Amino acid sequence: MQRLTAQALKDRYAEGVRDFAEVDLAGADLFEADLREINLKGSNLSQIYLPYANLSKANLQNTQFYEAQCSDAKLYQADLSNANLQGANLSRANLRYANLQGANLQGANLYKANLSKTNLKGANLTMGNLEQAKFSEAQLSGCSFFRCRGVNISDAFVDETTILPDGYRGEPS
Numbered sequence: 215m216q217r218l219t220a221q222a223l224k225d226r227y228a229e230g231v232r233d234f235a236e237v238d239l240a241g242a243d244l245f246e247a248d249l250r251e252i253n254l255k256g257s258n259l260s261q262i263y264l265p266y267a268n269l270s271k272a273n274l275q276n277t278q279f280y281e282a283q284c285s286d287a288k289l290y291q292a293d294l295s296n297a298n299l300q301g302a303n304l305s306r307a308n309l310r311y312a313n314l315q316g317a318n319l320q321g322a323n324l325y326k327a328n329l330s331k332t333n334l335k336g337a338n339l340t341m342g343n344l345e346q347a348k349f350s351e352a353q354l355s356g357c358s359f360f361r362c363r364g365v366n367i368s369d370a371f372v373d374e375t376t377i378l379p380d381g382y383r384g385e386p387s
Contacts, residue, residue: 215258220244227252240278254335305343354384 220242223234227249236256246266253273260280270290274297281301288308296316305325309332318334324339326346336356345364352370358377359365365379376384 218242220247221247235273 215238217238218234218270220239222281223237223239223242223244226234226318232251232259233253235253236291237254238258239254239257239262240260241262242259243263244267247264247316248268249272251271253267254277255264255273255275256277257274258278259274259282260278261353262279262282264282264287265324266285266286267284267317268288268306268369269292270288272289272292274292277294277297279294279297279302281347282299282343283303284307285303285305285309287304289312290308291311292309294317295313297314298318299322300318301321303323304327305323307327309326310328310330311332312329313333314337315333315356317338319337319339319342322339322342322349324342324344328348329352330350331349332352334357335353338358339362340358340360343364347364347366349367349370352367354367354370354376356375358378359367360377360381362379370371372384374385378384
């Protein structure tokens with residue numbers, strides 16, 4: 215995995231390069247970076263600093279976002295399938311239409327995040343802060359919300375494979 219600095223990434227992105235698969239940007243400061251449609255598939259983005267960044271339509275499959283700071287980030291239509299977002303701060307992030315299928319969001323902060331029409335099938339949200347998060351029309355099959363705080367999934371698509379905060383299984387909506 216090639217180590218890349220935040221400045222090198224921004225410079226190459228400005229030159230028109232969009233494919234940065236399997237790079238190591240752990241701990242990088244990309245505050246307010248505009249990285250729409252970037253490919254960071256399989257990259258190490260652990261403890262990255264991305265508040266107010268725009269990663270709309272980005273390919274972030276299989277990325278390591280462990281303890282990443284992504285508050286207020288734009289992740290509209292981003293593909294975060296099978297990403298590790300354990301302990302990440304996604305408060306107020308726009309995740310509308312994002313693909314979080316199979317993602318690990320254990321302990322993530324999703325306070326006031328917009329998860330409308332998001333695919334969360336098979337995602338692990340155990341012990342996350344989901345207070346005031348918006349789940350309208352989100353796909354929640356196979357999700358675990360065990361011990362999550364502030365969850366309101368009344369407008370989401372839930373089935374018997376969804377684990378509710380109290381540990382019980384959901385009912386089909």
